[in-house]
Amino acid sequence: MKLLVLDAGHCLSLALVREANRRSDTELTIEEGVELDPARLAEVAPDALVIPPLSRPIVAAPAEVTAHAEAVERCMEACREADIPLVWCVSDQLYEDGFAEPIDEHVIPRPRDESLRRLVATGDRIRAEHPHHLIVRVGPLFALEGSHAWLNELIDTLITGGEVRGEADVTCCPTSADAVALALIGMLQQQQYGAGAWGSYHLAGTEPVSVYTFVSVVRTQLATRLEGRGDHRELGPLRALHHHHDHPLRRVLNCRRVLEVFGVHQKPWRLELGNMLDAWCRANTPACGEEESAS
Numbered sequence: 001m002k003l004l005v006l007d008a009g010h011c012l013s014l015a016l017v018r019e020a021n022r023r024s025d026t027e028l029t030i031e032e033g034v035e036l037d038p039a040r041l042a043e044v045a046p047d048a049l050v051i052p053p054l055s056r057p058i059v060a061a062p063a064e065v066t067a068h069a070e071a072v073e074r075c076m077e078a079c080r081e082a083d084i085p086l087v088w089c090v091s092d093q094l095y096e097d098g099f100a101e102p103i104d105e106h107v108i109p110r111p112r113d114e115s116l117r118r119l120v121a122t123g124d125r126i127r128a129e130h131p132h133h134l135i136v137r138v139g140p141l142f143a144l145e146g147s148h149a150w151l152n153e154l155i156d157t158l159i160t161g162g163e164v165r166g167e168a169d170v171t172c173c174p175t176s177a178d179a180v181a182l183a184l185i186g187m188l189q190q191q192q193y194g195a196g197a198w199g200s201y202h203l204a205g206t207e208p209v210s211v212y213t214f215v216s217v218v219r220t221q222l223a224t225r226l227e228g229r230g231d232h233r234e235l236g237p238l239r240a241l242h243h244h245h246d247h248p249l250r251r252v253l254n255c256r257r258v259l260e261v262f263g264v265h266q267k268p269w270r271l272e273l274g275n276m277l278d279a280w281c282r283a284n285t286p287a288c289g290e291e292e293s294a295s
Helices: 011-021 038-044 062-082 114-129 151-159 177-192 211-228 256-262 269-284 288-294
Strands: 002-005 027-030 048-051 086-091 133-138 164-167 170-172 199-203 238-241
Touching: 002 011, 002 038, 011 027, 011 177, 038 062, 048 062, 048 177, 062 086, 062 114, 086 114, 086 177, 114 133, 133 177, 151 164, 151 211, 151 269, 164 211, 170 211, 177 199, 177 256, 199 256, 211 238, 211 269
Parallel strands: 002 027, 002 048, 048 086, 086 133, 133 199, 164 238
Antiparallel strands: none
């Protein structure tokens, strides 16, 4: 299977590269930006085009959101003309106000924010004009490298003693970029073999938590690992934010359909986080015994 992936520096694009390198059945071509010339699409002739999400669109500049939406629509038009499937990953923040219950795939986001409505309009166009599509709504992505990776920003801030802030009244499902990459390739492999299950899917980590709880776990687990390696540096402090005093916001995706259709199980974010922190510590902090032997 040959995939064309846009936005080369995105954490999901890098995760797709890592996953493809572990396999012999998937070949990737990576493009630098989100813009795609139809001639380039025809030249590569992929089995699918994959567009990573614009993370945190709620706080992104309106011009950035509009540019992303327009680029996705141009990609959709090119894919439709070439009869190439389109995979567009979308942030769960399109469900601006959240829901009391887990959000099913058939629930189309209806945000009040104008920029978010622009992204929803793009999704509406894709559903109406290009049958061979996967719109994959994901929880907040985290990874160690790449743009929109979140975890690398948290670690850098903590290590340098900076304050990390997190909403205590916003509940979400943090999602490993590596887990999303694994799931996407598995889904597209099944599509290659005739599954024909196009449409919208939700893909997020298990165990809904507040943003503040997530960043607290990152800090605690990082400190534990550093101390275990003889590194006793003081990490930056945390601050809980409260933006929804009267009605705490729950933005939890129900991922049942991706399990029923493709057999994709959600990965526990705590396990994925632990693996990433282990990898970061191995790469960035020598063990106590290594320091002594070096001296």
